[in-house]
Amino acid sequence: MLINVPDTVVADALRGMAATHPELTVDVEGRVIVRRDAPVAGKVALVSGGGSGHEPLHGGFVGTGMLDAACPGEVFTSPVPHQMVKAAAAVDSGQGVLFVVKNYTGDVLNFDMAMELAEDEGVRVAKVLVDDDVAVTDSTHTAGRRGTGATLFVEKIAGAAAEEGAPLERVEAIARQVNASSRSFGVALSACSTPAKGGPTFALPDGELELGVGIHGEPGRERRPMMTSREIADFSVDAVLEDLRPTNPVLLLVGGAGATPLLELYGFAAEVHRVLAERGVPVLRSLVGNYVTSLDMAGCAVTLCQADEELLRLWDAPVRTPALRWGL
Amino acid sequence: MSGTASASNSDPSPARAHPDAGSGGGPDEGLDAAFFLRWLAAVAAAVDREADHLTELDAAIGDADHGSNLRRGFTAVATALDADPPGTPGAVLALAGRQLISTVGGASGPLYGTLLRRTGKELGDARRVSVAELGAALRAGVAAVAQLGGSAPGDKTMLDALVPGADALGAPDAAGDPFGAARAAAEEGARATEALRARKGRASYLGERSVGHLDPGASSSALLFATLAEVAR
Numbered sequence: 001m002l003i004n005v006p007d008t009v010v011a012d013a014l015r016g017m018a019a020t021h022p023e024l025t026v027d028v029e030g031r032v033i034v035r036r037d038a039p040v041a042g043k044v045a046l047v048s049g050g051g052s053g054h055e056p057l058h059g060g061f062v063g064t065g066m067l068d069a070a071c072p073g074e075v076f077t078s079p080v081p082h083q084m085v086k087a088a089a090a091v092d093s094g095q096g097v098l099f100v101v102k103n104y105t106g107d108v109l110n111f112d113m114a115m116e117l118a119e120d121e122g123v124r125v126a127k128v129l130v131d132d133d134v135a136v137t138d139s140t141h142t143a144g145r146r147g148t149g150a151t152l153f154v155e156k157i158a159g160a161a162a163e164e165g166a167p168l169e170r171v172e173a174i175a176r177q178v179n180a181s182s183r184s185f186g187v188a189l190s191a192c193s194t195p196a197k198g199g200p201t202f203a204l205p206d207g208e209l210e211l212g213v214g215i216h217g218e219p220g221r222e223r224r225p226m227m228t229s230r231e232i233a234d235f236s237v238d239a240v241l242e243d244l245r246p247t248n249p250v251l252l253l254v255g256g257a258g259a260t261p262l263l264e265l266y267g268f269a270a271e272v273h274r275v276l277a278e279r280g281v282p283v284l285r286s287l288v289g290n291y292v293t294s295l296d297m298a299g300c301a302v303t304l305c306q307a308d309e310e311l312l313r314l315w316d317a318p319v320r321t322p323a324l325r326w327g328l
Numbered sequence: 329m330s331g332t333a334s335a336s337n338s339d340p341s342p343a344r345a346h347p348d349a350g351s352g353g354g355p356d357e358g359l360d361a362a363f364f365l366r367w368l369a370a371v372a373a374a375v376d377r378e379a380d381h382l383t384e385l386d387a388a389i390g391d392a393d394h395g396s397n398l399r400r401g402f403t404a405v406a407t408a409l410d411a412d413p414p415g416t417p418g419a420v421l422a423l424a425g426r427q428l429i430s431t432v433g434g435a436s437g438p439l440y441g442t443l444l445r446r447t448g449k450e451l452g453d454a455r456r457v458s459v460a461e462l463g464a465a466l467r468a469g470v471a472a473v474a475q476l477g478g479s480a481p482g483d484k485t486m487l488d489a490l491v492p493g494a495d496a497l498g499a500p501d502a503a504g505d506p507f508g509a510a511r512a513a514a515e516e517g518a519r520a521t522e523a524l525r526a527r528k529g530r531a532s533y534l535g536e537r538s539v540g541h542l543d544p545g546a547s548s549s550a551l552l553f554a555t556l557a558e559v560a561r
Binding site: 051073074075076077078079080081082104105106109110113136141142143146194196197201202214216217218219 | 383387391392393396397400429430431432433434435436437438439476477525527528529530532533534535537
């Protein structure tokens with residue numbers, strides 16, 4: 001691994017963010033990344049965060065038209081409440097703050113504690129949970145669906161609404177609509193290795209893949225012998241469509257898990273477009289690349305978000321962040 | 329102290345049973361702040377010693393960081409208590425809980441933090457507490473963990489060790505050696521998680537595949553009672 005020592009991986013990356021992106025204020029000690037012009041007068045602020053290891057999520061999405069602040073935790077470990085309280089205080093213009101929280105037990109507990117503490121300090125806070133991963137059955141027997149690729153759609157689209165001056169209730173409603181309209185399915189071709197462990201966090205033999213893998217290498221639905229890009233696309237898109245059953249055209253994210261080359265991802269994207277065309281689902285916009293990653297895992301994920309005219313307009317609105325940038 | 333002490337407990341007479349009530353009950357009786365400082369130092373040492381093992385358990389059904397996260401948290405607890413040791417048992421536990429919440433992250437930070445904070449709060453500002461009072465306070469702390477995590481014993485979580493441990497500590501028949509009984513009960517509870525299917529946390533995604541593995545949270549929770557028994561000896 002390209003690191004110094006495991007203990008400083010997150011701090012080292014934050015120092016790199018600070019050096020690379022002068023448009024961001026990076027508190028390396030306090031572990032908060034804030035857009036430099038925050039608080040933006042009259043604007044609802046978006047704060048997200050989660051374990052590190054999914055870069056560019058979330059710090060790479062801080063900027064105009066998306067997040068106002070991000071709170072990175074240790075690798076694959078949710079941030080602590082004080083980070084979100086600090087972030088909320090730094091970005092609140094008086095119009096309130098929306099927490100975007102991926103549905104994992106740790107993230108939910110820490111953001112809930114932060115919400116109480118921030119409200120004690122007079123900040124109005126709303127929360128949206130992202131839970132788009134169809135590989136997990138949402139039942140009382142699990143912690144519920146995991147938050148994965150839809151996080152990008154929620155942060156971009158709700159961020160655009162906030163940038164336009166929508167009030168907190170409206171930004172929250174849009175964020176919920178985007179989450180409810182989105183589903184994902186991911187596949188691992190190799191396990192990921194955390195710096196602390198120094199090796200793979202699960203055993204995935206060569207020549208096998210994990211269908212429905214989570215973004216921390218959590219197991220999915222089943223393990224199978226290696227499949228072709230075409231077969232993976234068929235399986236993944238059908239898994240998403242079976243659950244989403246879209247009546248509107250969709251926004252498409254073909255996400256890389258971190259270690260899969262763009263050459264392969266674009267080939268996979270071609271197969272995804274083919275399946276969607278065969279299933280009669282029109283694609284309004286698509287994005288291919290490493291956005292919600294799992295360290296050095298090889299693999300891919302399909303996220304669909306069915307979009308009405310309003311969501312499409314907000315998706316197309318200008319955005320300027322380290323990882324996502326158009327129209328500005 | 330309130331009636332919440334019985335929330336997680338099936339024992340009909342929890343808070344009123346004082347195993348050491350007949351031993352005088354004077355101002356020098358009971359557990360003082362120094363005892364709780366020794367306990368938390370012992371927990372920090374045990375977590376440090378067992379961190380790799382806990383992480384291995386977590387790698388099997390979670391995300392391979394339970395040991396390193398708890399080590400970071402309890403190291404911070406030990407440092408804070410060393411720097412400015414509080415004068416009452418309740419204050420020691422409350423400070424430790426706050427440290428865990430602000431340094432661990434993940435689910436275990438808020439859950440362990442809440443356990444210690446709530447237990448400390450139940451003990452109030454008494455300078456000394458009886459074993460029964462500690463048992464009752466711990467049960468209130470465990471109930472708070474159950475509420476925060478939305479879980480119950482049998483879900484393959486830390487509660488599977490915490491509930492039997494805290495119950496045994498205050499049970500009347502444990503009057504001879506309540507700490508030893510609590511340790512045994514917690515360790516048995518942790519061992520029994522091997523046969524359970526996870527219904528909470530990241531291990532729940534595994535479904536049936538979580539059976540056959542010890543729960544890392546229950547295993548670390550058993551360490552709390554093991555160190556308590558060591559310090560009490």
